[in-house]
Amino acid sequence: MATKVEREQDYLKGFGTDLSPTWRALAEADSHTVEPSLCKENSPFLGDEPIPAQRYTSHDYHRREVEKVWKKTWQVACREEEIPDVGDHLVYRIAGLSFVVVRTAPEEIKAFRNVCLHRGRELVDCSGKGAESFRCPYHAWTWSIDGSLKGFPGKWDFPTVQDGSHDLREARVGRWNGFVFINPDRDAGSLADHLGGIDMHFADWPLDRRFTLWHVRKTIRSNWKVAMEAFLEAYHLAMTHPQALPSVSEHGTQYDVWQEGDAAYSRSITPTAVPSHHARNGSTKEALEVQWALLNGLRMDELPPLPENITDRASLAEWRREKLAEMTGADYSALSDAMVLDSIQYWLFPNFCPWLGEGLPLTYTFRPDQDSADTCYMDAWMLVRLPDGAPTPAAPAIIELGPDDPFEPHIGAMGEIFDQDDFNMPMVQQGMKQWPEDVPGVTLGRYQESRIRFFHQVLEERLA
Ligand code: FES
Ligand SMILES: [Fe+2]
Known part of the structure; x- marks a missing residue:
């Protein structure tokens, strides 16, 4: 059996051919200077x-995650534009815990444990607009939106309620790039330390200058890690999303991981507009046609002819730059082909996946929706760049989908893709529950599934 050192020596980082190159090879041939953040590499053998x-599947493992991760870690609760005005609030639920997140002043957001401190009813049932106070529906104890106890009936009977003693209990709140993070642990380190170097990767890509085109939340009958891990590798494309193969070279994906102090994040960059090695009769022409149609929001069965001036990846990228400039009034002329075409997805511990670039401007989060290892929420946002100078519109209502509701037709072309992903997740959960005793565990590809391994290594550290 090979030793670990021998395995490291032949550690390969992706597979490419002339027709279906790796992302690294495409970056070297990019018609523009590739952004320094995209050039950063860190893919050690893990x-x-x-x-x-x-x-x-284990409830004990899930409970450890609740105590050591969800109660202790910075996590995305919402986008700022979901609560644009003072008094706007929402309920953030995770693993049986509940928080109310509220805008208390034009530039201030707070989060509270969503518990009435009289006898424990959940205080706020659902999201709302413009509240001045929160009143418990049981006995009418009432708090101001800043969390201070405002009043309650029959004061003569509660001498132990003193100034401040029954104010709502705060979680910490941090804001980054239009996302509102909360941390239930008031002694936790800063959000800046939690973000670490990922902040630099997004320094020239302000997600707060984007608006929510749609936001979907789906309940999935699987562990949150099963759902999230389906988005941390491109290896599944060939089987799960075969329609993508003519224009996505999934085996050429670049995977990197970084751990710096409190921060743990990773990234994949998947090349588009080149055919996969697994595509049947793949060609550059077909890859351009398909990608051009996708970028135009067209269906594959209504492909009009490709404009004559689009003959390669560079000219497709140029068309894309002009199109984006037309839509937003912004200047895209310096962006690399990679930034306007490829799928660039980051992950920040524990569950936040913001995307970079214009290839696919999505963001995901995954979390247990209940106090259970077997079910989770997946949230996905499509974030579109605002025209320069335009104010951010309020977010549209969340599209809430139950476990049996398909994504299609709610979110355009992404619906089919997400439905294909979702098809596997409950079945993975079922398989995990009957795992054979004599097989030590799930097998991961060294490179293509290295972000999943990295995630588990960080998770185990936090649970220790
Ligand atoms: S439980 Fe909330 S007022 Fe009594
Ligand atoms: Fe997928």
């Missing part, structure tokens, strides 16, 4: 031990 299946 090992190849199996991952125990019980991490996905």
